[in-house]
Amino acid sequence: MYLRPAAAAAALLATLAGCASLTESTEQSVLVQTVLDHREIAGVGCVLYNDVGKWFVTTPGRVTLRKSAGPLRIDCAREEKGWAYEKVDSKVNANLWGNLALTAGVGYFVDKNTGAGYDYPSTLTVVMHAAQDKEDGPPPPAGVTLF
Template identity: 60%
Template sequence: MSSTLRLKIAAAASLLAVMALQGCATLTGSDQQEVAVHAILDHREVSGVGCVLSNPAGRWFVTAPGLVTIRKSKDPLAIDCKKDGVGAAREVVASQFGIGKLIGNAVVSAGLGYFVDRRSGAGFDYPATLTVMMRPLSAAPTAATEQGASTPVY
């Protein structure tokens, strides 16, 4: 094999490698995302709610309503919120691979960039606003409920 042919093959391989990485969100995007967290109880937003967001990439705390920067992942994001004397909530939100990133990976890298993005989480996004529906804390039983009395529903 001539040195000119080897040089051409090496140049072509280098060009293909660069093209494959251009569609890769790991290199062109961020592995972090800012999300807004809101807590709702009885159709009203509740303030001062402590929330913990977690996925395999880490755990983050925010007081809702508020903003927090999280690390992206291909895995779902769990949101656990609680306010003493008010209520609690647990929600799970799936991550989505961006369609633009998918098309870029398919066209530029024949889909190879998708696997890099999947591993790093950079190609995935969570919704920008996370709204959790809180459940009120159950009230302590009263004497009437302990005796089996019921409240009629109209």
């Protein structure tokens, strides 16, 4: 008779242990650095943004951002030096897969919506374009076709 409550408690703990939204933070600290012609450039202002927020950092520097299942866009510029526009996709972390198995998929949707089941690379190296290339401008947004 006492075995059932203990087994139920163990199953509940195992289920909760797999939920990334309970065990992982929805925030992540990343290091942003900028490079031009294979050399690091300091003092570049960068805006990082995804579907849940926007953050500013001067490189090289760390910024704490909110994780998301969506991509992280990085827009950097420094007068007389250059510009950059990049996109970094988030990657599924191990907790999300465990959550999928242990909660029959329910926790997966929670972790996807909170971003807790995803990570961006911990170091973001942004490749700058020289200032004289400014006339060309940054690449068009995703989904825009040029002819």
